[in-house]
Amino acid sequence: MNTLITDLDVLTLDDAGTLHARTTLCLEGKVIRAIGEVPPGFVPDETIDGAGHLAVPGFYNAHCHSPMTFERGWAEDLPLDRWFNERIWVAESALTPDDVEWGAALAACEMIRSGCVGFNDHYFYMDRVAGVVERSGMKAALTWCQFGIGADKEVGTGLAGAVAFAEAWQGKADGRLRTVLGPHSPYVCPPAFLREVAALAREKRLPIHIHLAESPGQVANSRRDHGLTPTAHLEACGLFEGPAVAAHALYLTDEDVAILARRGVSVAHCPITYMKLAMGVGDLRPLLRAGVNVCLGTDGPGSNSDMDMKEVIRFAPLLQKFATNDAEALAGDLPLRMATRHGARALGFPEAGVLAPGRAADLVLLRTDGPHWFPRHDLVANLVHCGKGGDVAYVFVDGRMLLRKGELLTLDEERIRWEADRRARAMVAKNLSIVREYKG
Ligand SMILES: [Zn+2]
Numbered sequence: 001m002n003t004l005i006t007d008l009d010v011l012t013l014d015d016a017g018t019l020h021a022r023t024t025l026c027l028e029g030k031v032i033r034a035i036g037e038v039p040p041g042f043v044p045d046e047t048i049d050g051a052g053h054l055a056v057p058g059f060y061n062a063h064c065h066s067p068m069t070f071e072r073g074w075a076e077d078l079p080l081d082r083w084f085n086e087r088i089w090v091a092e093s094a095l096t097p098d099d100v101e102w103g104a105a106l107a108a109c110e111m112i113r114s115g116c117v118g119f120n121d122h123y124f125y126m127d128r129v130a131g132v133v134e135r136s137g138m139k140a141a142l143t144w145c146q147f148g149i150g151a152d153k154e155v156g157t158g159l160a161g162a163v164a165f166a167e168a169w170q171g172k173a174d175g176r177l178r179t180v181l182g183p184h185s186p187y188v189c190p191p192a193f194l195r196e197v198a199a200l201a202r203e204k205r206l207p208i209h210i211h212l213a214e215s216p217g218q219v220a221n222s223r224r225d226h227g228l229t230p231t232a233h234l235e236a237c238g239l240f241e242g243p244a245v246a247a248h249a250l251y252l253t254d255e256d257v258a259i260l261a262r263r264g265v266s267v268a269h270c271p272i273t274y275m276k277l278a279m280g281v282g283d284l285r286p287l288l289r290a291g292v293n294v295c296l297g298t299d300g301p302g303s304n305s306d307m308d309m310k311e312v313i314r315f316a317p318l319l320q321k322f323a324t325n326d327a328e329a330l331a332g333d334l335p336l337r338m339a340t341r342h343g344a345r346a347l348g349f350p351e352a353g354v355l356a357p358g359r360a361a362d363l364v365l366l367r368t369d370g371p372h373w374f375p376r377h378d379l380v381a382n383l384v385h386c387g388k389g390g391d392v393a394y395v396f397v398d399g400r401m402l403l404r405k406g407e408l409l410t411l412d413e414e415r416i417r418w419e420a421d422r423r424a425r426a427m428v429a430k431n432l433s434i435v436r437e438y439k440g
Helices: 066-071 080-092 097-113 126-136 159-169 191-204 216-226 230-236 254-263 271-276 284-289 309-324 334-347 379-385 413-438
Strands: 002-011 019-028 031-035 046-049 053-057 059-064 116-123 139-146 177-179 208-212 244-248 266-269 294-296 363-367 392-397 400-404
Touching: 002 379, 053 334, 053 379, 059 244, 059 266, 059 294, 059 309, 059 334, 066 080, 066 097, 066 116, 066 126, 066 413, 097 116, 097 126, 097 400, 097 413, 116 126, 116 334, 116 392, 126 139, 126 159, 126 177, 139 159, 139 334, 159 177, 159 191, 191 208, 208 230, 216 230, 230 254, 254 284, 266 334, 271 309, 284 294, 284 309, 294 309, 294 334, 309 334, 309 379, 334 379
Parallel strands: 002 046, 002 053, 059 116, 116 139, 139 177, 208 244, 244 266, 266 294
Antiparallel strands: 002 019, 019 031, 053 363, 363 392, 392 400
């Protein structure tokens, strides 16, 4: 499939931050063939009038739990520990594989609509999420979350099943799927289990996706129990010997930052969750100075409420500037790079995240004719701070169109909305009786 897009602006996010005005984009098969001149012999199957649109690399959501759309609005106005213990983990005990599938499908609709092309998902019944990835046309890195509390107590499957899932789906969906191992966190998983996961990751060559250092209490408990910070503890357990994504990493010592940099661990920063659950902020500047690959994520809709990466791109610099009293924090196009190139690299898609010939045709066209896009002193600033997820008009993944003029092409959104709503209500009804039991 070859696509020619004419007369559009293109923000490449290449090393120089090149912005092409009123240019032409040629997509050939899965890659970008050219920006500017149409190459001789290039015959498009479809031509799109790109006037009034800006092309940017598609967004990569570096940390989420997509099926938690079911818990949107179900655990409001609670601190992290009560949010987990009284609502989320109780709700998840009633979860079915069908719930996961429809919840992930709802998230996929929302992600595509707001310009997200790939997501790093950490949840249960992940074969169902893999099916959604296959059908939706998105890219994803998936892992079946493990608590390390005994195979019979895990949700859906134990570690052996999580490894079997990873081996079965690696590279599937026409190369759009990556699989990893996902121990929940150093505060839930026992050290022996973390070491077992690390050994399996080495043996099977699987990356790691884990939660890390979300609260001062977690750091204090880790020092008490292991004599190490959570970051140093994970390193000691061997979890950072291959590629890894650490979600959050908010409470870090200088040595923790050095460990993450030395080990090449990517950090997924989810600012809306931190604000909503009052978790604190974390200072990204030391991580960025140390060369850590910092990416952006929504986290699950139970805490972030939506899956809109464009909102995260705006909130990340706002929150850093606010929290650090440093107006230069996360300046210029850095939030966009964190949401594209950095995220793509963290998820195992290094060919994506930049618009250039030969790179993956993972891109988004935003309509830039709304009043919030004018005047155009600085198109990058307009994109970071003014552009809305709802401005996304076209989405391409590996050159395939998933959204055309705001219409989803791969997913039956009406059916998904109906099924997800119906099933989420049923889950909550089950949960209400569980909550009553739980509270005794
Ligand atoms: Zn999370």
